[in-house]
Amino acid sequence: MTEVSEPSNRGADTETGIANTTAIQRIGAAEPLLVDLRPAGEVIPGLAEGDLLHAGPPLSGWTEACGALRGSIAGALVHWGNARDVAEAEALASSDDFRLLSANDHHALGTYAGVISRRTPVLVVENRAAGNQAFAALNEGRGKALRYGSNDAGTLARLAWLEGEFAEILGTAVRLSEGIDVFDILVQALHMGDDGHSRQKAASALFANEISSWVVEAGFGTKETARTLRFLADNEIFFLPLTMAAAKSAMESAEGIAGSTVVTCMAANGLRFGIKVSGLPGHWSTAPVPFIHGQYFRDYGPDDSSPVIGDSEIAETMGVGAFAMSGAPALARYVGGTPEEATRLSLEMYAISVAEHPRFKIPALSYRGTPLGIDARRVVEQGIEPVFNTGIAHRTPGIGQIGAGFGRAPLTCCSEALNAMQRRMHS
């Protein structure tokens, strides 16, 4: 291990150093519990009729939406009964009836191109340490999924069941459980080959185990109960939105600390990549979306791929995902690399981080904590861009996922954020 792979809080006694210490303490102390599953309109403050929450920094409107996002929105409007078919839905989506808003600005997250309206059932995660909440939609499983822009009849039929029967049963089970500790599961999953982002196989299995007895006690029919458990057992990525909402609740608890250069959010909207830093709450620093190094499913390649979109990079922002790939050798192949490369990428991230995570540990690194608290200053100084994992959708609406890979958050986002902090201090 080289010198640059050690985390450090540069100038720990300065205002920024003290602020960054506060930030990482809050992130490390977060205790997110899954406490409910409710229509977003009932739980997300200020979400109005016609509002559509999407991933990444704000878009100006439909004309800026990438293919996968258009496919997802059109499918959602058919799913909600706003339109009879995809063509009608696309016309409607571009009308004044609907408004695109950044999910991240509403304590919520869009998984890849998925959108949230008032009708969408969302997982409610509460950070017991800070008292704040964050929200994400249910995961539909791999393959043809609305969040990747798929919107054919099969996709919408599964979604109707997921947001209907399944959500009703799971919601009842979650309320009976009095809260599922998301980080308790994530801590274990990082010892079981998950990165906590693109690989959620262990966490999804542990969650399905933990909730299964409550699903039974929810008291629905045998068929419905068995169907619910089978979906949970078969969906290896189910835990992703739980990780995301939990990470969001942890990262938001570290927002708004004056002088802190810790990155609290990284996300993409299919056009721009954006970050937020703690000392500039509400301010997005953006740059054009970066290239994704991908592993494509049969028959597809880079030319087919959508520009990157999604809020799931909140995982890396909190120190898991690509930051924890040294514990996830089986993921390397899925995102197009080797275990050695994945470990090297992960280790590099210590060089831009303030500390090591107190709870997320990697057994293969002799229980070293994952890199915690990306310092925008160190990104710029070291010239090392934060790495993140991601799925890849087809660029054409309606097709769905075609691969998975990893990318780098543009360095210019961090330099823009530092400049904006400078301007604000001197204005």
Add this chain to the structure above:
Amino acid sequence: MTEVSEPSNRGADTETGIANTTAIQRIGAAEPLLVDLRPAGEVIPGLAEGDLLHAGPPLSGWTEACGALRGSIAGALVHWGNARDVAEAEALASSDDFRLLSANDHHALGTYAGVISRRTPVLVVENRAAGNQAFAALNEGRGKALRYGSNDAGTLARLAWLEGEFAEILGTAVRLSEGIDVFDILVQALHMGDDGHSRQKAASALFANEISSWVVEAGFGTKETARTLRFLADNEIFFLPLTMAAAKSAMESAEGIAGSTVVTCMAANGLRFGIKVSGLPGHWSTAPVPFIHGQYFRDYGPDDSSPVIGDSEIAETMGVGAFAMSGAPALARYVGGTPEEATRLSLEMYAISVAEHPRFKIPALSYRGTPLGIDARRVVEQGIEPVFNTGIAHRTPGIGQIGAGFGRAPLTCCSEALNAMQRRMHS
């Protein structure tokens, strides 16, 4: 990696080489399915009233039984209603009413000091490739368990529920499922930090997931169903006897190949360690039990430990367990080592193996197959003893598990086996 860490089939064209190729092909081709859960008397051929199947090579009788085995047998006799208390049970156990027999000689396995009688519900695993069956008792969970010699009221109450309500529900679920593919789960678990022996956390979670919908469809009451699922979700070692029975079914399919020096069984009875090789079906080669390098629970140490006992070394015999520790970094600490040491031990095993397993792969070693087919000749030539993982019980009956560790199968077992083969060829 040094030269000795490459597997090889020495003299592949000789009678022994050809026989060893046949052996590893049968082991690699095994397709074990969990198909049933029944009282042993209904499924284990020739098991008579009063027969007690124990781990390892045969014991001459009660006087040879170690403390943990005595505790287990006494507890079992109370559990079955043969005796009113442990004292009465010990007297009874040494009488002519009961007969100690090696489980391995009856297609069955004893987990640590656990015993099987006609009344014990056993997991029935069928190797679809070869058509043979193998059997193991249910796992009670960690801590106070009869298989570690515990026999207090709490241990026996849990056992009564496990072999009563739980076994009835799980058995119904297994039959409804039409078979659970044990190796399909094990293959995945080796990518998720399990070694396939002492760490069964991923496999147990995946199994609980897969069976959960069948448990619901079994149609028992809400309370009983929820209790069954909760036990499965909480028992991180539940999958161990499934692995053992599956491995046994694979290894027995490779028994009796004339001239083969592949080890088909390794097991300990608390006094002697024994192996079988393919070319000598039914013949045990034994030596005094080896020392166990252990990690002890608080308040305990090596002086308290039972001499090693158990049939779970069938896992290593098939190429998992300590042979796959390079993929299980979180296990290293539990058995008293570091991830680096565990990897080194695992890699050493290639030097005494015929080949690499076609299905059991280690992502961290770039998907290298685990060491498959211990060649008794290579053990002797290289002077490298097969390593195995194990739990550790207290030497005094009634106390239970006090740690976990690893040991080495005595080299003299292998040299005795080779000598016996020579004798048989020249007789």
